[in-house]
Amino acid sequence: MTPIRHNHSDGDAVLDAARDCVLAVGVRRTTLTDVARRAGVSRMTLYRRWPDVRTLVGDLMTREWIAVAQGALPQADDSAPTRDRLVDGLTAGAQAFRAHPLFRKIIDVDPELLLPYLLDRRGATQDALLGLITTAVEEGQADGSIRRDHAVRQARSLLLVVQGFTLSLRTMTDDSEPDLTAAAFQQELRTVLERMLAP
DSSP, rough: OOOOOOOOOOOHHHHHHHHHHHHHHSSOOOOOHHHHHHHTTTTTHHHHHSSSHHHHHHHHHHHHHHHHHHSOOOOOOOOOHHHHHHHHHHHHHHHHHHHHHHEEEEEEEEHGGHHHHHHHHHOOHHHHHHHHHHHHHHHHHHHHHSSOOOOOHHHHHHHHHHHEEEHHHGGGGOSSSSOOOOOOHHHHHHHHHHHHHHO
């Protein structure tokens, strides 16, 4: 597998190397030594910033997931109503997360890594996503396309719904039934989000 390089800084080179290692063998079988070797840096360079693989993978997930979200969520210069752009972005984002190679590897091999962020506390990625969604909700309230309510609560509710459709979708789909495919649920997510946000 060809390593994906985002830029030339040491931090990004390390995260790129960690991504390659996790995609190859999963989180549990990845070591800091493997990452250092692949990144071309010393182990001490890694240990100064990341005391263990979980911390390193946490930063990797944050980088990857925020990039997915920023690519999917609405841009302020778009002429469409904010609600349309937000719904489009959230549904596209859920689909992009499910298709992301790192996400798929973690779900398939190391799903327990995600449990703390679902059951106990929010992570940096969730806080970043909430910031993006809250800003969009406030813009939608200002242009009249989103109902006026507590914007932070609305954003958190949206994220709860999208997380469910992202993380648990395959437990609900049935490809032998046309109305229960992933595509059908993707349309259902759009309907749910539209109704949550409509004035």
